[in-house]
Amino acid sequence: MSGGGMSGADGAQPRDPGTDAPRAQRFVGRTALVTGASSGIGAGVARRLAAEGATVILLGRDESRLAQVRASLTGQDRAHRTVTAELGDPASITAAAQAVRDAGKLHVLVHSAGVFGPQPFAEISVETLDRVWAVNVRAPFLLTQALLPMLRRGSAIVFVSSVSGRVGMIGQSAYGTSKSAVDGLARTLAVELAPDGIRVNAIAPGYTATPINAHLRAQPGRTEQLEAAILAGRLGQVDDIAASIAFLASDEAGFVHGITLAVDGGYPTSHIQTGRPA
Secondary structure (H helix, E strand, O other), X not given: OOXXXXXXXXXXXXXXXXXXXXXXXXXXXXXXXXXXXXOHHHHHHHHHHHHOOOEEEEEEOOHXXXXXXXXXXXXXXXXXXXXXXXXXXXXHHHHHHHHHHOOOOEEEEEEOOOOOOOOOHHXXXXXXXXXXXXXXXXXXXXXXXXXXXXXXXXXXXXXXXXXXXXXXXXOOHHXXXXXXXXXXXXXXXXXXXXXXXXXXXXXXEOOEOOHHHHHHHOOOOHHHHHHHXXXXXXXXXXXXXXXXXXXXXXXXXXXXXXXXXXXXXXXXXXXXXXXXOO
């Protein structure tokens, strides 16, 4: 798998939105694995890394949706591939890791897959709690462990956490707890893997318009309420998160270790200082 040069469908260099500048080519010759790549943030990250020259391995549950995202990746590199896995099942993770190892090399690992389902604390069942923990925490733990031999000096791991991991939110006890654990895992691995030249960080998106929360945004007035509580005055977009993850995965973040980067439009600050509704 080689990175290869990148161009758009018409042969032109991909360009950053709102500018005339060609998009940076920070990942040429590098292979990236993105979990949860069939939709939302994961799909956006896959597109961003491919546009910057990476060979991308897309991992998710739905082969048909993965294939659609793969077909949408820009550039001349046609070595992109898909791997299906049920991340709640350790055996499926093992099989997926073997499929990824067959690629022969890995430079970037982005853990974007996750499950989200707001529910009152008193109503959360053991089954729900176990499912959230299995996909949001155990899966990235086990997958990183299995793929560690592929990561060499200069590699980067990025975990996708959430604003819910550091700000209390009604109905998100299971989800928020899992994301706090992700932050802790990222910090610990940053310390353990730094001697091997592997950087580990996390990113904590705020309210971002993705399929995972479409049911919440569909509630009358909910989007307007959220926008009023965000300093940026709008919900986050997938491109906002993908660009930040690409930065953390790139050599430009070579002096960034063990952080959780908040990309939330200033939501917590706005809520705390102005008392606007959460």
